[in-house]
Amino acid sequence: MVPTRRHLLGSAGAAALTALGSAAATGTATAAARDRGAAASALWREFAAAPYTHPQIPYVGRAGARSAPPAHGRRVLVRRPARGRDAAGALNRALREVGEAGGGTVQLEPGTYHVGDVIRIAHDRVTLRGAGSGRTTLHPTAHLTDLIGPYGSRYGGDKSAWSWAGGLVWVCPRARWDSLVAAIRTREWPFEGWTGNARDEWRTLTALDDAPRGAWTVRAADPGALRPGQLVLLQLSDDGEHTLLRHMAGDVPGAARYSWAEREKLVSYVPYEWPVRVRAVRGRAVALERPLPLDLRAAWQPRLTTLVRPVTRSGVEGLTVGFDRTEQSPHLHDQGRNGVVFQCAYDCRADDVRVVNADNGFGLVAASACTLRRTRVSGRGSHHPYFCREGSHDNLVERFRIDRRTVPAPPGSQLHGINVEGLSSHNVWSRGRMDMGTFDTHRGMPFANVRTQITVHNDGRHGGDASAGPLYGARFAHWNVTVANARAGCVRLDGIAPYSATVGISRVREWGQIDEPDFDGELHTRLEGYGCPDGVRPWNLYEAQRAL
16 A cells, blocks of 8 residues: 555654654754654665665765865956946956966856856856845846857757757866867867767776676776876776666666667767766775766776866856846757856856746756756746756756746747756756746656655656657656646656656646656566655655765
8 A cells, every 4th residue: 555644644653753843843853853763764764774776766965066165265356347338258357367366256246247258167166156146147148059159969950959058157167168169160069078079088097897886996907097086987888788778777677678779869878977086096996985876897898087177166156147038949949048057067066046038047068066056947938947968967956946937938849847868867956846847857868866855837848859768767766746736747757767766746647748668567666655745754865865
């Protein structure tokens, strides 16, 4: 029998839950203590016993930025220019000056800054800080097609890649940004990730021995090039039988029967690339700052390599990126009125940032260990309020909001929501309110991602063309999700996603976009606390993992 809220509250653990809830109300118990004392879910008890290797729930306890904003460094105040004057030049000069000096803060006054160019953060330890999202506004006066040019898809067709790439505030290392823009302008549509436009900007540091998923230490064939604190790239190639892709799908039997070779776009995403810092090197043993996301097997040529130099410890705080209200473009033909994007960024952040009237709000493109906190997308409606793609891993989006659109959607446009795709893994969306949109898993077989403690009016659609392969890999977890309009699509995962966990969601029904599983046969999914989005403990899967 699936437990209901009444059953949960009537259980023996209800007394402890009630007592601890009262104690919290008087300030004498923390939320973590309340979670520990409550009647925990069966899945949580299983996970807590083996947090790095659970079959359905991924370990995401180290998702997000680890470094605080730099406390010291150069500080440059950019004053609000005279009404209507373009501030982009002054802002970019200040950001470059602070970056070249070793880091610091570019501070903006309250008011509106008109900007006629991309605002670029290309150095480490640089913060662009307004006086608060309700007080400082960047007002772009051009879009990315105007500023850089048309951006087509490397997979053909007449799509605009500005529908899923680039931002008017763009955090990206200078060399990477220069190479991307050069390729776009010569119509050599690039790869956008950790190893350059042609995925050839890397060299092997060492091969690795076999190791299991969840291990924190690997054995290097030759550790001589490795140092503590070094950022490296774990690469895994696939073999002729596509056993790596099958492993990402949880090695369900149906994955062995799936037509991987026909999925041209998906196959182009391999090798899998995962950035990670080296914690320690002791002989051949190399300790990592996060546990392995997948097994290492000799058939996949596991290795640590270099990667393009990312931006680290930089961020955007306390401002709004507000566009004029134009009509939303037809699907996949956005002109590039995009907000804030982190690309080839590691351990970066956005805090108290709002994007208004954008084609696409916030983006993570080959971004890892970044945090977006207190972010919001508002206005006339967006194609992707949030997108997470091209091998983005271990990111955290928390206390986010997507507002109801202020005008009706024009014919031919489309709304997604909180997006993840392109083999991206171990990303978290936590404590969100979505007045529109959906949990957009956009094919490209992302895996091991978490959405927890979110309220959603579930009216968006997922995207992704057939050549990008399955919607879901293994270990998606949706945990304590309130669905305001009772639509199942993209939220209830049992029967769709392999080795997934759907825990504490509202009672829902299938209508609108309805999916069939990509893999036949047993999927090994788990459903718990169905109909009890506020009654499953721990309340927040990510925060409970952090506290474990």
